[in-house]
Amino acid sequence: MIVDAVLGTWSFSGIVPAGTTMVSFELKPSVGESGVVQTFVLPADGSDAVVTFDYDLAAKQITFYDRMHSGPSCVAPTLIVGYEVWSFVTEPLDKSGDPSTWAGAVPAGVFTSVPDLTTRSVLQSLHLPPDATYMYVVLRPSALHTAGPWISATSFGSAVEPYTGSGLSTTFEFACP
Secondary structure (H helix, E strand, C coil): CCCECCCEEEECCCCCCCCCCCEEEEEECCCCCCCCEEEEECCCCCCCCCCCCCCCCCCCEEEEEEEEECCCCCCCCCEEEEEEEECCCCCCCCCCHHHCCCCCCCCEEEEECCCCCCCEEEEEEEEEEECEEEEEEEEEECCCCCCCCCCCCCEEEEEECCCEEEEEEEEEEECCC
């Protein structure tokens, strides 16, 4: 890892084994603390991947400790899940249509998560803008990287606590036709 103290940035460059399709990074603010986890899908053609992400470690951190399961009709051995998160300064009164069209919608990001194959657990963290008081989360299984087709998805809204380090934990089961 290369640290640029003037710009306040870190960079990492590395070679992954042939055939690798996804890479996860965890940025820990200090030893022993939960970090921000980000998973990146690598280009299918094997070309170099350059990914830039920006985190304010003083911002509100939301951590998802979820367990992902697929129903008995699903044939995929691995369920890869996409989190789409929207933040709001105030909870929208009209929640009809796509969350991107709701008043005050600010995209907090789209994140790919790969559950642990043994426990089916996911650790996914993100930072919301400091003025966020409400967030809306959409979870979709990714048939792009796994057999499917998956037919289920889920979404939920939640108030955001005024302090950092909020966590959510649940179990989801996705179904196939």
